[in-house]
Amino acid sequence: MLVEGANVYILLCADGSYYTGLTRNEVETRVSEHNLGINAEYTSRRRPVKLVWSEHFERLTDAIAMERQLKGWSRAKKEALIRGDYSALPALAAWRKRSGAPCG
Known part of the structure; x- marks a missing residue:
């Protein structure tokens, strides 16, 4: 289901690495896709993944900015x-x- 705005999330991968992503769908749906290997190049080799943080942004541009910022942290x-x-x-x-x- 498509949501208003977007969600930014951080996953903990099986190898201990973190993956930061953005979705306009429900976060739980996207996490399931990661665990199934759907549209998930990085995480498909690091399954299972676990959601450890997420935040919803009303504006897509704010979500994109936050995702970029987190990727640099x-x-x-x-x-x-x-x-x-x-x-x-x-x-x-x-x-x-x-x-x-x-x-x-």
Whole structure:
């Protein structure tokens, strides 16, 4: 079922990696597709996947911007978001800028 706006989500893959995606469908439907290997090049080789975070955006442009932003985040910063530790996000961003740490 198509929803208004879009959902951004993070999946935990069987190999421990994270996958960030965007869907205009229900998130649960898209996660099922990932687990079935439907339109899921990266995750089809890393199944099963588990939904660990998602957020709905009323505007598609906001969802696209958030997906792009998350894809540039370090693993530590993604894990803080997944935990709901929003106060840690600025410090993790500052640490990455100072250290030149790669994305995760």
